[in-house]
Amino acid sequence: MRTPVSHSSKGPLDGYTIIDLTRVLAGPYCTLLLADLGARVIKVEQPGVGDDARHIGPFVEGDSAYFMSVNRNKESIALDLKSADDRQIFESLLQTADVLVENFRPGTMEKLGYVWEALHERLPRLVYTSVSGFGQTGPYSKRPAYDMVVQAMGGIMSLTGQPGALPTRVGVSIGDLAAGLYAAVGTQAALLQRERTGFGDRVDVAMLDCQVALLENAISRMQVDGRVPGPLGSRHPSITPFDVFRARDGWLVIAAGNDAVFRKLCAVLGLHGLIEDPRFLTNHLRCLHHEALKALIERQLNSAPCADWQEVLMSNDIPTGPYNDLAAVCNDPQIQSRQMLIQVQARNGQSLTVAGSPVHVGAHRTPLVRQPPQLDQDRQAILASIGIS
């Protein structure tokens, strides 16, 4: 072979330094993604208090499991950005950095004296990523926001839940996590741009914008159908059958994406009559008659347990899967094999399972380089690295 398959054991972002002023979830999730990929992330925290997430439960003898789940592979230094001495340290850190990430409410960085335009003049290669509730511009810019606020405002909650039932949140903090993801995309795009132009740039990601971006075809569906879409329980809005179904002892998923798979599904379930049933001939017709179809499928599924049905469906190459709770997720052989569960340790030595990184580049697999840091844990090493002792 002319060239070996290249992969750095340190990760694809080895060599990049991120100064991380972020707190709680959206910002820290962005820097977690970059840290897992090998970037050096220096978490700058408020002295004495630290990231607010350190105070959100549940706790393992004083260590926040919430904090631990999104701060591995980062270093911590406590700096008071209102003190002259600490600001000098912060300045030295910025000199060595490729990226500054913050998720304060718009206006706070300006009050602290770190306006993008001025920083850009001083440090033209620095990428400056801001994650905020509503963005750096627009009428709501300075309003406070949390996950819950943007989930409800951005429309995803109006599509989630059972028809006619109570408002339902997406069961994870998708308002924060999505913003962290898009911010990681934007930060890396700015770094790639810098390779061409030599200049850093400002990345402005709003949690609310990201919720809208996740609506994908729902907005255009509304215009074509002329109806404001509501929640649909567990079924897909435009593909049928594509849903969770009840078998004798529980639930399973069947996702029949096209006519061929639907006909095979009918045959496998022994529902040969449905293949020629005029209500179910096309996906469009099946969507119109989804309730009747679901009832017929579930009547059949009731004759055997989930495991049996899944075996039959899988052996016929029909997309299916279990409806897993988190205990089942943690026991799933595929998820284990993909190293999607990694162990971090609390101060008392107790180990805690957290989700790994799903971004596999070459042979690089979420290495646990550093445990989630205690506040200010890396002060001496960080200062030494910038020539302050």
Place this chain on the structure above:
Amino acid sequence: MRTPVSHSSKGPLDGYTIIDLTRVLAGPYCTLLLADLGARVIKVEQPGVGDDARHIGPFVEGDSAYFMSVNRNKESIALDLKSADDRQIFESLLQTADVLVENFRPGTMEKLGYVWEALHERLPRLVYTSVSGFGQTGPYSKRPAYDMVVQAMGGIMSLTGQPGALPTRVGVSIGDLAAGLYAAVGTQAALLQRERTGFGDRVDVAMLDCQVALLENAISRMQVDGRVPGPLGSRHPSITPFDVFRARDGWLVIAAGNDAVFRKLCAVLGLHGLIEDPRFLTNHLRCLHHEALKALIERQLNSAPCADWQEVLMSNDIPTGPYNDLAAVCNDPQIQSRQMLIQVQARNGQSLTVAGSPVHVGAHRTPLVRQPPQLDQDRQAILASIGIS
């Protein structure tokens, strides 16, 4: 000023070329993110048929709104990868490309003769991104998967919905969209790595892995609490009050993230008695007594409409927001001001609103450079660009 604030009107990824073999949603969402950021995305589709998404409704006179919502800013060429002539064109395209993205089931690219190791030997700088249901490795690798399957298997559905009620899907295809996002993160990380090493790398993103990565602290919560978490309706698992509440004429969000905001909330709502109520003194206690607290808050909110309450809450800087349906989302001044709704056009000239990109780098704002392409629309221009006429 020494250096101007730099921003390319063409976008930060201007100059990068992506060969895009992806279909339906997860892969196309990845390349949409890159296209919106300025990369040249050449969509290679099956002759006559094209991307499966072209056949998923709803339709605007034959043009799929589903397809149109995630394929703007891309070029299209139809190539039969089983024909020798077309394979030669495909080879020429790869020669000019920085990235190849595909979301076939693992094994398909190998059958087509495009094994990563061999391609890497021939084109050592090419980044090869694969998005699949379960990943390139592990016991389930070759199984078919769709959004629904991984949403149910990955655990997010077990956390979404009303307690004790029916299984509930996240109302958008988060199984696909999350994979597209993580794949864009991995693709850019590999491009940044190439700047250092000179070599492309293989990016392997599994939809199921991505669902696990979105569980953030839920896995560690399960271990600390010793309970498998279930769905919680609209409330946050570890912060109270952080929920959707009913006012006289509808629903609104209140997110009181800490004790100080909670006390202010009580004062603003005229619920002074709750401040010293031993059930609600700390966030932990409020989580234990969330039902009682919600009832007390809603009794008070019932005295006025949402709009009035939101004005009062906002003027006191308490995080709040409306529970918007998609019609309200499209009318929201902040979302409009952020240019999160853009217009694309169907063949018949009808214009369709779709979500824009939330990744703002410098002055770059989701430009609509190209309408969603008709199948094979850019054939001549693409062939000319690689010297074939």
